[in-house]
Amino acid sequence: MYGNGARLYDYLMEDEAPYRQWLAWTLTHLEGMNVSAPAIADVGCGTGTLMSMLLTRGYDVQGIDDSQEMLAVADEKIRAHNNIAPHLRRQHMSYLQLEKQVDVIIVFCDALNYLADETEVKQAFRAFYDHLTPGGRLLFDVHSFSSMQHHFPGRTYGDAGTDVSMILNSFSDDDVPGAVEHEMTFFERLSNGDYRRFDELHRQRTFSVADYEQWLQASGFEQIEITADFTKQPPQADSERICFSAGKP
Structure with missing residues (x-):
């Protein structure tokens, strides 16, 4: 969890974090949903860069992060870039408590890799499932085991x-x-x-692809799609980033 480093994060990650790829991957799934104005929860939103991109495109997005310092940067950024007061709250993703269900939950930038053990990952998946509307979708990525x-x-x-x-x-x-x-x-x-x-x-x-898939299924998710490195290809032995899309029936 970022503390003092939060206010330096954007400067240091300017050329490192693939925000455009996360955005494109998210928009592809949003466009495939039969929801006119999907509500989105950006869990592990960090400094709010992706959240700001989605807000700019007119989406209803709230941000969740466990770092108060990251949320402070996100608040300042979104107020400046989007001219709105963002809906932000500090929470641990394994104990997610939203005011109402949302259509899409996104968890990017290795946020899920900060969970300490199998128990926390399973708790997070159950919390995500409970806070999605029927037909809703969970999108996340993790570092590969490799x-x-x-x-x-x-x-x-x-x-x-x-x-x-x-x-x-x-x-x-x-x-x-x-x-x-x-x-x-x-x-x-x-x-x-x-x-x-x-x-x-x-x-x-991180855990194996099979572990993540099994825990998603145990939480009730269906239509689980697993690809690698922002392609449509399944993970390979040398894949670096594993992308998951899972639906709530």
Whole structure:
């Protein structure tokens, strides 16, 4: 969960996060639904970039995140870009409590990978199911097991800007398959020219495609579509991002 790093997130992720691909994938599913004005819950909305894109296109979207700092950035961004007061609330996705059911729930940008264990994922799926209207749809993506095992462990990433810099080191958790830890060190330039340092530790975990599919089915979801890396192709051994679409009957 992002703390102080929330206000630097957009700057650091400007060229990293595939917002256009998430948007296109979401719009494809929205256009295929027989709902004239679908209500959307963006769970794990972060700084509200995708939420702002959907609001710009006239969709009714509310944002949920467990980080108050991320929500503060989202509120400021959407007020500035969309000229509205956004509907935002702080909640853990495993204990989702919406005022009413929505037609679509989206959970992108690895948000589901922040759940600690199988129990939290199952709780989240049940909560998503309960808060969808009949015929509603859940859309989410996760890091693949391959990425967690081979791409992230041992990775070092640096972004050295004039005003903001970050160093990220990723490590595998040998005791927990599919889990990685990201040590993040931020340097922020102050108005007097000095730099302020702060550190965050982020832990992510993924599960097999079969596990996610089984837990979705156990929660009541049907018409489960599983693809990889924003294509129409099924996941392969070297796929990096697994995309799920699941319907509530």
